[in-house]
Amino acid sequence: MLHTNPIGHGRPARARSALLALAGCAALLAGATDARADTTITSVPAWDGTQAVSPFGGTPTYGQTVTVPAGENRLTSFSFIMRGNTSRVFRGQVYAWNGDRAQGAPLWSSAPRTVSAEDSWETVTFSAGGVPVTPGQKIVLLATTLFDTSSGSLRWAGSTGVDAVPGGEFNYQNDSDPATAITGKHWDGAAAFGGGDVAFTAQFGSAGTAAPAPIITGVSATSGSVGGGETIVISGENFSDGTGVLFGDTPSSAVTLESSRRLSVVTPAHAAGTVPLVVVSANGRSDAAAFTYVAPEPQTEAQAPSTDVPADQCAVPALKGLALPKARRGLAAAHCRLGAVTVTGKRGRKVVVAQSEPAGTILAAGATVDVTVKRTKR
Numbered sequence: 001m002l003h004t005n006p007i008g009h010g011r012p013a014r015a016r017s018a019l020l021a022l023a024g025c026a027a028l029l030a031g032a033t034d035a036r037a038d039t040t041i042t043s044v045p046a047w048d049g050t051q052a053v054s055p056f057g058g059t060p061t062y063g064q065t066v067t068v069p070a071g072e073n074r075l076t077s078f079s080f081i082m083r084g085n086t087s088r089v090f091r092g093q094v095y096a097w098n099g100d101r102a103q104g105a106p107l108w109s110s111a112p113r114t115v116s117a118e119d120s121w122e123t124v125t126f127s128a129g130g131v132p133v134t135p136g137q138k139i140v141l142l143a144t145t146l147f148d149t150s151s152g153s154l155r156w157a158g159s160t161g162v163d164a165v166p167g168g169e170f171n172y173q174n175d176s177d178p179a180t181a182i183t184g185k186h187w188d189g190a191a192a193f194g195g196g197d198v199a200f201t202a203q204f205g206s207a208g209t210a211a212p213a214p215i216i217t218g219v220s221a222t223s224g225s226v227g228g229g230e231t232i233v234i235s236g237e238n239f240s241d242g243t244g245v246l247f248g249d250t251p252s253s254a255v256t257l258e259s260s261r262r263l264s265v266v267t268p269a270h271a272a273g274t275v276p277l278v279v280v281s282a283n284g285r286s287d288a289a290a291f292t293y294v295a296p297e298p299q300t301e302a303q304a305p306s307t308d309v310p311a312d313q314c315a316v317p318a319l320k321g322l323a324l325p326k327a328r329r330g331l332a333a334a335h336c337r338l339g340a341v342t343v344t345g346k347r348g349r350k351v352v353v354a355q356s357e358p359a360g361t362i363l364a365a366g367a368t369v370d371v372t373v374k375r376t377k378r
Helices: 324-333
Strands: 020-022 039-042 054-055 063-068 074-083 091-097 104-107 121-131 138-144 154-160 170-173 195-197 200-205 215-219 221-227 231-237 242-247 255-259 262-266 275-281 289-294 313-315 337-346 349-355 360-362 368-376
Touching: 054 074, 063 195, 063 200, 074 091, 074 138, 091 121, 104 121, 104 138, 104 242, 104 275, 170 195, 215 275, 215 289, 231 275, 324 337, 324 349, 324 368, 337 349
Parallel strands: 221 289, 337 368
Antiparallel strands: 020 039, 039 200, 054 154, 063 138, 063 170, 074 121, 074 154, 074 200, 091 104, 091 138, 154 195, 215 231, 231 262, 242 275, 255 262, 275 289, 313 360, 349 368
């Protein structure tokens, strides 16, 4: 449930209109091309320094829509002002906006982020590096907790009832299903909030001749486990610093640029099925390759190795596909113990998707086996 949490009273005393600033223009000397400063759109001067929107985290996705200024074709950065739980993990993203929801695949996604202080306001800046946009296009700048497991909530600086940015407004989405939340359903907008904008800043620029977009020429594996965590190699062209990889709408949290023609990527967890695999950079998006997520074969009980193992040894059983309680019983029967449990997903029963020791490994009796489980609906 989203609600406003004003600390001060009355309407903000500071400026009520957007700061749409064009810094000075300068001509480069001696045969160079003309250059002009970037365009900054910000609602921060309209914020009274205390008023807030909360709780971000309980509501998993907050966003601010904005219209790309005339003459600009790149989003270079954007920022929000937050405070609260330092363990709450979120990501910044940029989407096209169709009037009541985000549209299509993300134009850009960040790595996981947190705030550094609970008791003071902090400007959280996302350096987008030059996301291609179109003058007059409406986009949504957002932060979401959908893709990372953590707890706690954050407050966002915002101004209720103040239309600080013409052509933009605060929006939010309560759905906690990553597959549908951002693009699949109508968002609640400023009317539900009471009208207004969050305190944000967006920096736009222009580029005369765009660098080429990434190209995928090959993928080392075209399928993988629904639990993710597997490393694949993407071959292609025009890879650069800041390049990201999307599996459907889910970004990989570990992308290593090995060269302009090679990326090492760790697959994120995802529901079973085939999804588009896309490489994204500041210069555009690649055509999609296909990647198929495969669910483990169902099991009813832990499958222990057939070897007769003495009682002073732990014979690691196969746990993938088991509900967590059955996995725990199977480990006990094999003279092992359940170790750390990493949980992914938002709701449903916990099913094992990965284990730290391969089935058949012989360890000392009482050795622990860590597992990763995914919450799945029955």
